[in-house]
Amino acid sequence: MLGRTAQNMFWLSRYVERAENMARLLEVGYRMSLTSRREGSASEHLVSMMQAAEVDETFAAKHQTADVDTVAYFMMFDPDNPSSVFSCLQAARTNARSVRTAITGDMWESINAAWLEFSQIKPRDVRGAKLLGLLEWVKHISHQFRGALLGTILRDDGFAFLQAGNFVERADNTARILDMKYYVLLPRAKMVGGDLDIQQWTLILRAASAHRSYRHVYHDRYKANNIADFLILRPEMPRSLIFCARFVQQNLDMLSKLYGGQQDCDIAAAQLLAMVENTNMETIFSHGLHEFLTEFIARNNRVSASLSESYNFY
Secondary structure, three states: OOHHHHHHHHHHHHHHHHHHHHHHHHHHHHHHHOOOOOOOOHHHHHHHHHHHHOOHHHHHHHOOOOOHHHHHHHHHOOOOOOOOHHHHHHHHHHHHHHOOOOOOHHHHHHHHHHHHHHOOOOHHHOOOHHHHHHHHHHHHHHHHHHHHHHHHOOOOHHHHHHHHHHHHHHHHHHHHHHHHHHHHHOOOHHHOOOHHHHHHHHHHHHHOOOHHHHHHHHOOOOOHHHHHHHHHOOOOOOOOHHHHHHHHHHHHHHHHHHOOOOOHHHHHHHHHHHHHHOOOHHHHHHHOHHHHHHHHHHHHHHHHHHHHHHOOOO
8 A cells, every 4th residue: 555545544543533532522622611610711611622622723813712602613613723623624534535535435425425415504593502512513423433443444454554554543532531520620739539520420420421321330429539540541442542552553553464564653652551551540649640741742752753764754
């Protein structure tokens, strides 16, 4: 496979996953902002969400205040924000169009229809309950694309590049959602363990579509340690860091077998997986959740960069 084709497939999958992830981050930021009467201001929660997504500086360069409508437009529709849902779906469609002969018709129809429908939405019509409805729609079209991918494409190198992109991006997002909790609680550690603290952790679970599966595993009320454990170290949770790291390595192993040898990206993936396999929650909390997540995100980024070098994306 040509390096350019591999790059398009890898980033096609990443951009679809990122669109969903931006919707998830905005949802948890919006819901946390509803607690503003009891803690801080609504903008504080929205800014923490943008800090986790690393788009706060881009936002601050354009806007002076972070109210719900302004942040929602920035995260959903702003073409100047490279991580907005608009930018992600546009980029995903562009990548898909470049490799139409390498992906299936169902995959192309899914992403093309999603882009055409989204591009017709008027931002001024998306407020309040309608915003939450649109966020659910974004998650739905991501699931639809993923279903088309898993149900129709050959299990060859193209599949491995697509899946690697998906799980690199998903790992990044789960780490950022967890780190958002750090930003929210940093100025007021005295609230840790309180009702509001647990409510915010519950929103983190909902952002990862994990609130029901959490109860199946723990059979207990929501607890910060258990929630962090569920989203970091539980291998059966499909958005956990360890689940994503294992699938990244699995797909890179597939590529190394197809291309006849281990690459530098395989070593980076093994180091990423070792980080979550050789630890426990006591160790993570004792050294700092924020520090752990920051290092995980950095190592995950190294996997992506090394993959692009190993398979000549440029």
